[in-house]
Amino acid sequence: MVGNLVKRLMQAALSISVIADISLGKNATEEWTSYTGPNYRKEVFPKNDTTEPMEVGISVLVRNLPKIDEVNGVMFMEVNLRVKWQDERLTIPPWLAAEDYIPLDPVILKDIWVPDLYIDHSSEAITPSVLTSIASVWIYGDGTVDYSGNMYIRVACRMNYTWFPRDHQICSIRIESYAYTLNYNVYKWVPPGLEIGKDISNEQFNIRFEKTDPYTRVQDVYGTYPALAFRVHLTRQITYVLLQVYLPSGLFVVVSFVSLLVPPDAIPGRMTLCITTILTMSALLGVAMQSTPQVSYTRAIDIWLLVCLSIVSVVLLEFGIVIKLREWEKTQSTADTAGRFIKTVSPQVHPTSITTNASKKERTCFTITSSTVEKVSLVLLPLIFLVFNAAYWSWFMSGSEEAMPQGLSTNSTL
8 A cells, every 4th residue: 555655656746747847848938939028129239338349250251253244343242141249138048058059030130139230332232032031040048149141242343444454453342330339349250251162253354352451440530340351353364355356456457568568550459458457447446445344544455456546547548648659750750751852852952951950850869759658668567566566565464464463362261
């Protein structure tokens, strides 16, 4: 009897303990579902004590650069942004250890305080979604909130095309606080910091990334604000423009020199060749201007195209001069023939005729003939083009090289 009584008492005690555990679990669950509590205000800064600013940790993974819009000076980036901060006012489940976390839906961000970070010179940041937004929120046992989200960012870049098509563009991406100064919070890189995808590439540019001072500040009349920044260096590949613009324009100039080998008597053929070359160069110049960024200052490619067009125009101008000289020579030849005929009919020589013949001989010594212009042009114009090539490419390569910053890091984790 005593044994049965003890056994029943033990079963009753076990049942009471199970019911108590279930009741505690229910109460804990009810507390866990309420993260903010009745006195939580999301518009109030998490720390009352501002003697030490709150740390906001940031890391950025650059996944891709899908588009670089040179016309509008805009760069599109696909990034994974991660932000961590601590809010001790949150109601944390009692069984959750400080190093453990609970994954939550990003909707929770509407009910809690979040850092007021923004990206300078960014007109939009879009978070893509399939069923839900591609983002996550983890809340740790010590009140740390860890946000991670994939987004597309549109950033404005100040581009300079002085050395186009071997120009180097620098796009600065700066993440900063809008309202809270350094007295309230500081921004710091947290591992892995700035991380670069290995497959990032572009058909027109070589891409490099540079992380700036890890403790960047932005100062205005209202105070000093925390910020983190990195730069994207875009160095244009010259191969496309070299094959599409430089090589054809240089060949057209060489073709125009071929017209110097055509006899001046073949006026229709030589004139057709010269005019066709000029029209082709003009069309190439127009296409190059439309397909390249339009700016108000002179670029390196503009100098090349204008000089090529000028040389082709000089070839046509030279042929026009040759035609006029040949007409003048024919007129002079006709006059000399008539003079000899008159001299044969009346052999008497007057002093005035002797003086006239002497002046004609003197003019002949200083007369420029069409054949002389042809010979000089055949040597001088190609020589000018060769000298221009040597000077242009020497200036272009050295100047564009000096404009590029040295010691840039490669695409890797910074």
